[in-house]
Amino acid sequence: MRDTQENSTDEEPALHAAIYEDLRHRLITGRIVPGVGLSTRGLALELGVSQMPVRQALSRLAAEGAVEIRSKRKIEVSAMTPQRFADLLGCRLLLEPQAAVEALPHITPQLLKRLRHHDAALDAAMQEGNVIAYIENNFEFHFTLYRANQRPTLNRLIETLWLQVGPFMRVVYGRVGTANLMDQHRVALDAIERQDADALREAIASDIGDGMGLIGGGAWQQTDVVT
Incomplete structure (x- = not known):
């Protein structure tokens, strides 16, 4: 016993x-x-x-x-408010482009191949209207990139921001879709191939702005969720 x-x-x-x-x-x-x-x-x-x-x-x-x-x-x-939204957006724009840039020197051909795989899965999920698969692969794309930076504390902080945003992204993607979003991941991949830190920083910032812009547009206020 x-x-x-x-x-x-x-x-x-x-x-x-x-x-x-x-x-x-x-x-x-x-x-x-x-x-x-x-x-x-x-x-x-x-x-x-x-x-x-x-x-x-x-x-x-x-x-x-x-x-x-x-x-x-x-x-x-937790409820979303304009103040909370602005705070989360500001923190993401502060931390995530920097996390990506710091990962750039550590991205191997194998890691780049994984990033391309997740980008392709994103495209497939978009065509199928599979919101869950889109969000899952969006997460994997970003954090496959960020975790290459060997900054676990920074990446955990970013995860905490995603923790507060994820539920609302599900709502807005389910309602308005993702077809009208520019493929900033493809831009980021091109920047990685060129080892262009400035272009990578801009691509990640634009990707955040596009996604968070849907939340800022108020679509998250609707309660019906499309799966």
Whole structure:
């Protein structure tokens, strides 16, 4: 019995971390959307765990500004306001172009091939109208690029910004689509091939501006979500 208890204790931090990362990724990629209440009990049943690690994960996410815990039964994505939008946009424009530029010297031919793969998957998702696949590959494109910079703290900060934006991107992409967005990823890939830091910085900034501009346009205020 003692061995079982010790193993349970040893596994608990890993379980809590896994639940937190799972919910975090769901928010980043828009699998959790505004206006839909989160149930600790429901999430625990879905994940096959007790409510405790789910509750702790949601508390951490609330501390990061991603969700609001109004009561035990009322947990939702944090509301977007013009002030919050402006703050998030400013932070993304400050951090992400720099993260990309610092990654530039470390991008190998193999890494460039992965970036092209995600860009192609983005194009396919756009043609199919698959919002989830579009957001997933958009995330993978950006963070495959950023993580090459060997700046884990910087990249984690950027993830925290995406954590707060992801649910709203799901709404706006579902409503207005992505077909009218210029393919700034293709521009970024060309800049990477040329080792042009200024062009890469501009492409990432423009990509952020295009996507966040949809949120700023107010489409996120609608509650219906297209999958």
